[in-house]
Amino acid sequence: xxxxxxxxxxxxxxxxxxxxxxxxxxxxxxxxxxxxxxxxxxxxxxxxxxxxxxxxxxxxxxxxxxxxxxxxxxxxxxxxxxxxxxxxxxxxxxxxxxxxxxxxxxxxxxxxxxxxxxxxxxxxxxxxxxxxxxxxxxxxxxxxxxxxxxxxxxxxxxxxxxxxxxxxxxxxxxxxxxxxxxxxxxxxxxxxxxxxxxxxxxxxxxxxxxxxxxxxxxxxxxxxxxxxxxxxxxxxxxxxxxxxxxxxxxxxxxxxxxxxxxxxxxxxxxxxxxxxxxxxxxxxxxxxxxxxxxxxxxxxxxxxxxxxxxxxxxxxxxxxxxxxxxxxxxxxxxxxxxxxxxxxxxxxxxxxxxxxxxxxxxxxxxxxxxxxxxxxxxxxxxxxxxxxxxxxxxxxxxxxxxxxxxxxxxxxxxxxxxxxxxxxxxxxxxx
Amino acid sequence: xxxxxxxxxxxxxxxxxxxxxxxxxxxxxxxxxxxxxxxxxxxxxxxxxxxxxxxxxxxxxxxxxxxxxxxxxxxxxxxxxxxxxxxxxxxxxxxxxxxxxxxxxxxxxxxxxxxxxxxxxxxxxxxxxxxxxxxx
Numbered sequence: 001x002x003x004x005x006x007x008x009x010x011x012x013x014x015x016x017x018x019x020x021x022x023x024x025x026x027x028x029x030x031x032x033x034x035x036x037x038x039x040x041x042x043x044x045x046x047x048x049x050x051x052x053x054x055x056x057x058x059x060x061x062x063x064x065x066x067x068x069x070x071x072x073x074x075x076x077x078x079x080x081x082x083x084x085x086x087x088x089x090x091x092x093x094x095x096x097x098x099x100x101x102x103x104x105x106x107x108x109x110x111x112x113x114x115x116x117x118x119x120x121x122x123x124x125x126x127x128x129x130x131x132x133x134x135x136x137x138x139x140x141x142x143x144x145x146x147x148x149x150x151x152x153x154x155x156x157x158x159x160x161x162x163x164x165x166x167x168x169x170x171x172x173x174x175x176x177x178x179x180x181x182x183x184x185x186x187x188x189x190x191x192x193x194x195x196x197x198x199x200x201x202x203x204x205x206x207x208x209x210x211x212x213x214x215x216x217x218x219x220x221x222x223x224x225x226x227x228x229x230x231x232x233x234x235x236x237x238x239x240x241x242x243x244x245x246x247x248x249x250x251x252x253x254x255x256x257x258x259x260x261x262x263x264x265x266x267x268x269x270x271x272x273x274x275x276x277x278x279x280x281x282x283x284x285x286x287x288x289x290x291x292x293x294x295x296x297x298x299x300x301x302x303x304x305x306x307x308x309x310x311x312x313x314x315x316x317x318x319x320x321x322x323x324x325x326x327x328x329x330x331x332x333x334x335x336x337x338x339x340x341x342x343x344x345x346x347x348x349x350x351x352x353x354x355x356x357x358x359x360x361x362x363x364x365x366x367x368x369x370x371x372x373x374x375x376x377x378x379x380x381x382x383x384x385x386x387x388x389x390x391x392x393x394x395x396x397x398x399x400x401x402x403x404x405x406x407x408x409x410x411x412x413x414x415x416x417x418x419x420x421x422x423x424x425x426x427x428x429x430x431x
Numbered sequence: 432x433x434x435x436x437x438x439x440x441x442x443x444x445x446x447x448x449x450x451x452x453x454x455x456x457x458x459x460x461x462x463x464x465x466x467x468x469x470x471x472x473x474x475x476x477x478x479x480x481x482x483x484x485x486x487x488x489x490x491x492x493x494x495x496x497x498x499x500x501x502x503x504x505x506x507x508x509x510x511x512x513x514x515x516x517x518x519x520x521x522x523x524x525x526x527x528x529x530x531x532x533x534x535x536x537x538x539x540x541x542x543x544x545x546x547x548x549x550x551x552x553x554x555x556x557x558x559x560x561x562x563x564x565x566x567x
């Protein structure tokens with residue numbers, strides 16, 4: 001290397017690097033390279049980007065971060081891609097395209113390396129591939145996190161409380177499926193689009209819930225998953241292919257719920273109930289963004305589960321405190337929601353709202369009246385909710401029994417701590 | 432080995448594949464930590480220079496220096512990735528610096544080598560002109 005070519009600036013510390021720069025720029029580059037290499041070479045695209053990041057890791061510490069780190073990574077990845085294309089015979093016919101790309105990028109220097117729309121298109125193509133109906137739901141989410149979110153196998157394994165080997169296997173199978181089924185790297189059009197879009201929204205909803213359902217202090221990756229889901233849904237909402245009211249509804253529900261995450265636990269990472277939360281810690285800017293998309297979502301005729309859930313979240317976020325929450329409105333929304341979704345989890349949530357309006361006894365009755373309750377038998381929240389109802393009725397023995405059962409089933413530490421606290425209080429009262 | 436060196440120490444970073452398996456997030460963190468580490472040492476006047484090395488170059492061998500091959504292809508765990516030239520006075524100080532290397536946690540190794548007090552090459556180089564004068 002000729003040292004005179006190197007811009008030897010004062011090295012910068014980590015604080016000066018853009019947050020999540022590598023992950024986000026790397027993921028964008030994976031999508032673009034996948035378009036060029038072909039979806040069957042997704043792993044190769046990932047490897048090239050990984051190598052580009054490794055280059056940055058090797059040189060930046062000595063020479064300092066470049067002025068435009070994102071462009072630097074893009075350029076490094078492009079040049080590596082060119083090496084690969086020249087080396088591998090399979091890509092012989094693709095060489096002119098890559099060469100064009102590299103030259104284009106280099107002539108633009110450190111400004112915009114690719115047009116943002118072009119990147120967005122590639123990312124959406126990748127999203128439609130990851131969420132293809134032929135790929136099992138769990139694998140869709142894993143693939144999206146890896147290929148679109150830039151998460152490592154280890155991070156995904158920790159978030160899903162499983163092993164790295166299990167995640168790696170899931171990814172290999174999903175990629176095999178893409179090859180075998182010849183899933184095209186494209187945004188569906190015409191009649192296909194509607195159905196495929198529903199599938200993508202559902203996967204994004206699932207992805208979001210994976211992050212949201214149990215965010216604990218020891219597992220910050222989960223919160224990152226929520227943000228990734230928001231990012232991807234936002235991308236979809238901005239694009240002609242995905243800019244429909246239900247996309248905005250989904251985005252609204254994600255934003256408004258995520259805005260409340262910072263208040264969900266205390267400084268020790270213990271879970272806080274809605275009525276215990278410090279509402280000043282809710283992210284008002286994010287709630288405002290959510291409300292904007294909720295307004296956008298009202299444009300069409302169609303009402304979806306996402307609309308209802310976003311509406312419920314909006315009711316909570318609009319209340320100054322727990323006491324002034326509009327539980328009647330929330331109950332109405334849940335009444336509509338159970339029409340769409342007869343899952344026992346929704347019924348359980350509805351029972352909570354019902355108890356706020358008509359008292360804990362009504363809540364208990366609603367729970368026992370709900371259909372397919374048996375599928376919730378090993379769900380810790382069922383017992384936590386029942387324990388709460390019994391406790392409000394001062395049935396301390398019954399409440400303690402429910403909390404004990406719930407504690408046995410809870411898997412996450414912050415939840416266990418919370419339940420143990422409730423159990424102790426009930427046992428004390430029962431004495 | 433001398434515990435003291437007036438010519439400083441070379442910190443040689445060994446291992447060029449330790450970042451494999453790191454997520455982009457972790458990779459970025461290590462790069463940032465490493466930059467901060469280098470910057471701090473510079474501000475303290477403890478490091479004079481540092482360079483990363485390309486993973487491979489050329490290996491020249493043969494008695495007449497005629498064999499030129501691509502390389503090195505040493506095991507990547509041992510391959511040299513770069514170096515710092517630190518100007519502290521004792522090996523203990525150099526070791527203390529080396530212990531802060533952000534790559535250690537991921538399996539990189541740091542080799543600390545004192546730069547020799549008197550360079551025989553330099554003294555030879557200085558001696559030759561005198562000989563030349565004597566012959567003239």
